[in-house]
Amino acid sequence: MNSTLIRCSDVTLGYENMTVLEHVSFELNKGDYLCVVGENGAGKSTLIKCLAGLKKPMEGKITFSGSVNRRDVGYLPQQTAIQRDFPTSVREVVMSGCLNNSRLIPFYSKADRERAANHMAELGIGELADKSYRELSGGQQQRVLLARALCASNKMLILDEPVTGLDPIVTGEIYSIIKKINHKYGMTIIMVSHDVKTAVKNANKILHLKNTVQFFGSTEEYLNSSTGREFIGGQR
Amino acid sequence: MLEMLSYPFIIRALVVGTLVSLCSALLGVNLVLKRYSMIGDGLSHVAFSAMAVATVMNWAPLWVAIPVVIAASFILLQLSSGGKLSGDSAIALLSTGALAIGIFIISMKSGINTDINNYMFGSVLAISKSDVSLSVMLSLVVLVLYVLFYNKIFAVTFDEPFARATGVKVDFYNMLIAVLTAVTIVLGMRMIGALLISSLIIFPAMSSMRLFKCFSSVVICSAVISVMCFIAGLVVSFEYSAPTGASVVIINIAVFAVFCAIDFIKGRIHLKDSAFDK
Incomplete structure (x- = not known):
């Protein structure tokens, strides 16, 4: 359906x-994997912030x-300078994704703890739970933030350039985790990416922005469109 | 040393000081991590000015200073989050501006002497009996609110955009942190001094961040350091008849130095170990 x-x-x-x-x-359906592409300053991040509820549309x-509402969004923002030397354990970060579900109770429940543990195990960071976040590698940190986003929602994931600054191998790992989340749980994915080739490989829908919508449709259509051919050709 | 406990003013200072040190240490971790270290400094200067007005008008200092400083903390947050002024220059404007006004007002009335000295550098004698109950009540409120909202405060400090996206009321918690800080500053500044109170916010947090790597242990360690340093400082100031504020800060400096040294040595040992591994 x-x-x-x-x-x-x-x-x-x-x-x-x-x-x-x-x-x-x-518009997107359940289980869609949308990649938002476009040049720098095309408004990709602005759109993502708006979808995540950080900005109101004019x-x-x-x-x-x-079944989805505003709160059912797992968001993976770009990392900030504050986070890089923030003293916190992996578990503390992942747990903080559970806050939207326990809005009335100030403390975490047992179910929250289990959910966090499951997501950490699934993303291969289970044994890092008590490690310091700032001492992890870039790829590990990104997995931690993904686990936190999964704690926040099991329906929709919004990612703002999740592989910035990662080496090619780790980049591949992160992309395959995202793909797996999309397949296994039928989670809807919205991702901003600089890397249009990988975007085309993974996503089933493409939104190409250049201060307005240049293209929106399925990946196959995009590859055959003039916008798509030009943009992918330009990146080679 | 036990002899000091027979003075009622010391007991009052001990009770209020311990609670204020606890509050400032907890909030301090968040303020330092949010790059708001100097907010305490700015607010304490505003408190100085408010207390100067209260002295001149013969009003109860705490009742004037608390609302004024809370208002100032709102303005500071608005200024720095609105992006019109950067955070540090906003604080510098506010603190020097308030200081000038405070000194001007106080000199109109009494001439520059003991009052200014007491507010600037603090005095154990400043805490009256009626202040104790208000201070204890307010600092307990700060502690309870901090514990209740601990998880949300962590989320907001670590990653504001994410917290906002998941529906945490970020602006409310930023306000909460500012208000709690304002109350803590006002309660502590008469004993520690307007010029020194911000060190109570910064030092314990900085010291514990040297050694601890997870947020909860940084917070707990910071609280312990802060209370211990306060008590030690009070004893030192009593033994040497030195100002309490300065003594507490000196003990905090010593602890910071020791923690830095331990961190350094640990780093060296770690380096050696990994060298042997190869």
Whole structure:
């Protein structure tokens, strides 16, 4: 069954008086894997922030439907400078993903602990649970943040350039984890990526932005479109 | 040493000081990690100015200072999150501005002497009986709120965008941290001094971050260090008739130095071990 999970209708985004993106419309079904591509400054991150609920659209509407609501979003933001030397254990970080489910109770429940442990085990960081987050490698840190995002939602994952600064091998590992999450749980994935070739390999839908929508559709259509051919050709 | 406990003012200082040290250590970890270390400094100068006005007008200092400093903490947060002024210059503006106003007002009335000295550098004698109950109550409120919201405060400090995306009310918790800090600063500044109170926020957190690597242990260690340093400082100040604030800060410096040394030695041993492994 193809139920629409998220619908963007004629969304315009910007900062103060400056418009970054306009007339963005698309919709995604459950289990879709969308890659948002485009050049720097095309408004990719701005759109992602809006989908994650960090920014309000200037015009237009984003609606979640069916069983999903605003809180059911697992978000993987770009890393900040504060995090790199933040004294915290892996478990503490992953657990903090459970906060939206225990909004009335100030402390974590047993179920929260189990969920966090399961996700850590699944992403291969189970034995790192008590290690210090800042002493991990970039790839391990990204797995930790993914586990945290999975604790926050099992329906939709929004990723903002998840492989920035990682070496090719680790990049491949992260992409295959994301692919697995998409397949195994039928989670909807929305990912911003610089790397259009990998995007095309993994995603089933592509949204190409250049201050407005240049292309939205399935990956096959994108590969045959002039926008797609030009952009992928340009990257070689 | 036990003799000091026979003075009621020392007992009062011990009770209020211990609670304030506890609060400032807990909040300090978050403020340092959020790069808001100097917020305590800015707020204490505002508190100085508010207390100067209260002295001149003959109002109860705490009742004037607490609302004023809470208001100042709101303004600071707005200024630095709005992006119009960067955080550190906003704090510098506020703190020097408030200090100037405070000194101006106080000199109108009494001439610059003991009052200024006491507020700037603190005095154990400053805590009156009626202040004790208010201070104890407020610091207990700070502690309870901190413990209740510990997980959310962690999430907001570690990763604001993520917390916001998962529906944590980030702005509310930032406000909460600011308000709790404001209350703690006002309660502590008369004993420790407006110029020194921010060290109570920064030192314990910095010391414990040298040795501990997980958030909960940093927080606990910081609380323990802070209380121990306060008690030790009070004893030292009593024995040598030195100002309490300065004594407490000196003990904190010593602890920081020791923790740095341990961290350094641990690093060397670790290096040696890994050299042997090869």
